[in-house]
Amino acid sequence: MASPRTVPNFLAGPYLERLSQLRKDEMQLRAALENPATLFVPVWRTQSFVAHLDQGFAAQFVTGLTHFGTTETQEVILLGEFRGQLCFAIELPPAQTPGFDPSAEFVDLRGVAGDLVRDEAGVLAYARAMVLWRERHRFCGRCGSPTVSAEGGHVRRCGNEQCGNQQFPRIDPAVIVLVTDGERALLGRQAAWPPGRYSTIAGFVEPGESLEDAVAREVREETGVEIDAVDYHSSQPWPFPSSLMLGFTAHASRTEIRRMDDELEDVRWLTRAQIAAGEVALPTTHSISFRLIEDWYDAGSATPLRQEPHARLWTSPVRPTPPR
Known part of the structure; x- marks a missing residue:
């Protein structure tokens, strides 16, 4: 059986050939756009197109560029080959109500990603991230001129020939860490979260900072806890809007909690017994936060975390109801 660390996190893995x-x-x-079998992933107001199933959801792809009123390569973004077909992302005008299959609808991907097949969730997340990047770079950051799409939608070039600035897709690296003292895990909650929700410590990497330094700083700033060992665990793309979550585990050298800023409303140490009893609600199972907690929990428990009858998970956001 594969080691847990060799299994990609949700939204990661070789779900397509780029x-x-x-x-x-x-x-x-151009030939691909004229091919009636080519797949298109529409994104409307940052939402993804999905169909309801008896159990979960399915990505709803559209074939035929004529549905979108354009034949220009500059209007689409090449994602790659998915299930044997070329696949493109395309942004729909926000003021226009899409008129596609009435049995499907546009929804916030964050709320349904965990109920999609892994490869479909990955493609929708990739499309969403690229469309958001495109929308936020319509003008040159150097001279302010409009930019034009190039290289299959993966470059934005300044339309001012005297400038010629090029912009490429960017991601925001963020560290996320499970701190333990061996028998306890350090979890915190933000004030905006529903009561009972707790998660691992996380924050963005700053310029001129290594990942290890970012882990230590975020833990110290948000909890006051000091760490003396940092180990890389795994990563997860998180296009909400454009993050790459870099997961770590860390050992606490000083366990006293002293919140040094207002980032978290509460921070606490929790034993496996407290987690199993449902004292706090854990992150959803498709998040890297849950995986960090799960791997630590399972390493020291005879019963896997997912089999603990009283362990609690975050309740998902309100999901769209199936069409009647």
């Missing part, structure tokens, strides 16, 4: 070599091939891109 085919970066095609991004500069205008002829192949």
Whole structure:
């Protein structure tokens, strides 16, 4: 059986072939857009198109570019090859109500991602991230001129020839860490969260800072706890809007909690017994937060965390109701 660390986190893994070599091939891109079998992932107001199933949801792809009123390669973003077909993301005008399959609808991906098949969730997340990047870089950051799409949607070039600035997709690295003293895990909650929700410590990496330094700083700033060992665990793309979560575990050298800022409303040490009893609600199972907690918990318990009858998870946001 594969080691837990060899299994990709949700929204990660080889869910498609990115085919970066095609991004500069205008002829192949045009041929793909004319192919009626080509898949399109529409994104409308940052929402993703899904269909309701008896159990969960399914990504709803659209075939045929004519549905979108354009034939220009500059209007689409090449994602790669998905299930044997080329696949593109396309942004729909926010003021226009999409008129696609009435049995499906546009929803916030954050609320339904865990109920999608893994590869479909990955493609929808990738499309969402690219569309958001495109929408936020329509103008040159150097001279302010409008930018134009190039290389399959993966470059934004300044339209001012005297400037010629190029912009590429960016991600925001963030560290997320489970701190333990061996028998207890350190979890905190934000004031805006519903009562009972707790999670691991997280924060963005700052310029000129290593990942290890960011872990130590975030833990110290948010909890007052000091750590003396940091180990990389795994990573997870998190396109809400454009983060890459870099997961770590850390050992506490000083366990006294002293909140040094207002980032967290409460911080506490929890034993496995307290977690199993449902004293706090844990993050959803498709998050890297849960995986960090789960791996620590299972390493010291005869009963896996997912089999503990009283362990609690965050309740998901209100999901869309199936069409009647």
